[in-house]
Amino acid sequence: MNVMDNRATSALLYLDGVHVSFDGFHAINNLSLALEPGEMRAIIGPNGAGKTTMMDIITGKTKPDEGTVMFDGKTDLTRLDETRIAELGIGRKFQKPTVFESQSVEDNLLLALNVDHSVKGTLFWRGSKVEAEQIDKVLETVRLKDVRRKLAGSLSHGQKQWLEIGMLLAQDPKLLLVDEPVAGMTDVETHQTAELLKAINKDHTVMVVEHDMTFVRELGVKVTCLHEGTVLAEGTIDQVSSNERVIEVYLGR
Numbered sequence: 001m002n003v004m005d006n007r008a009t010s011a012l013l014y015l016d017g018v019h020v021s022f023d024g025f026h027a028i029n030n031l032s033l034a035l036e037p038g039e040m041r042a043i044i045g046p047n048g049a050g051k052t053t054m055m056d057i058i059t060g061k062t063k064p065d066e067g068t069v070m071f072d073g074k075t076d077l078t079r080l081d082e083t084r085i086a087e088l089g090i091g092r093k094f095q096k097p098t099v100f101e102s103q104s105v106e107d108n109l110l111l112a113l114n115v116d117h118s119v120k121g122t123l124f125w126r127g128s129k130v131e132a133e134q135i136d137k138v139l140e141t142v143r144l145k146d147v148r149r150k151l152a153g154s155l156s157h158g159q160k161q162w163l164e165i166g167m168l169l170a171q172d173p174k175l176l177l178v179d180e181p182v183a184g185m186t187d188v189e190t191h192q193t194a195e196l197l198k199a200i201n202k203d204h205t206v207m208v209v210e211h212d213m214t215f216v217r218e219l220g221v222k223v224t225c226l227h228e229g230t231v232l233a234e235g236t237i238d239q240v241s242s243n244e245r246v247i248e249v250y251l252g253r
């Protein structure tokens, strides 16, 4: 077994030689990347670098033309549809919060829990003790305990983002994909979101796409910079942000 084979089996997420084109345009170009179990990785890169498309590939929304996309060392994600991939434990948070505004914070979490509502009768079913405990734990993690009975629609933008992260956590995914969580947040909310993701990373693997470099620095994790659908640089924030090519195409001089 060679080094690449070893990485393919030990990584939680393993992409190798992935290509995607849209009408002849190469959005993803020989993309290779491995995420170790328990890792948090920050993905940066200019607009159009392929960050969203990469997440679309991982979640099964877009199928690659070529390449390997393996989950947990054994599952070929390119063969599965979006539902099956979500069931495997890959949760995604899109940039804009999509919480149920007319439901309370805790009911949003209850709805997100991994239960078969059709069997239990959604409207009048209030959840078991175990589920109540799970919800308490998530509320604690996402710092929304004090507003648990408020309508989600009345939360601040930052709190809505945290609620949606909580809805992902309620499903206890093995891998969380988080797209631009701090866009539109205040500096205080941005800092709190970094703290929150660090807490989540204690028992979840996380991939977070973000343009806010102050936030990425605060995460203190390995950074991958994408450009033209491939990895331009990878390493610590200091290594990546001092890379000449990264400065040229993304950070500016």
Ligand SMILES: Nc1ncnc2c1ncn2[C@@H]1O[C@H](COP(=O)(O)OP(=O)(O)OP(=O)(O)O)[C@@H](O)[C@H]1O
Pocket: 022, 025, 027, 045, 046, 047, 048, 049, 050, 051, 052, 053, 054
């Ligand atoms: N469905 C599609 N059809 C055609 N082109 C697409 C499609 N999806 C993405 N692209 C193109 O692929 C390239 C990569 O886009 P992508 O959205 O993945 O970049 P990104 O790094 O997420 O950018 P941003 O930071 O602006 O969100 C872009 O040039 C985009 O226009």
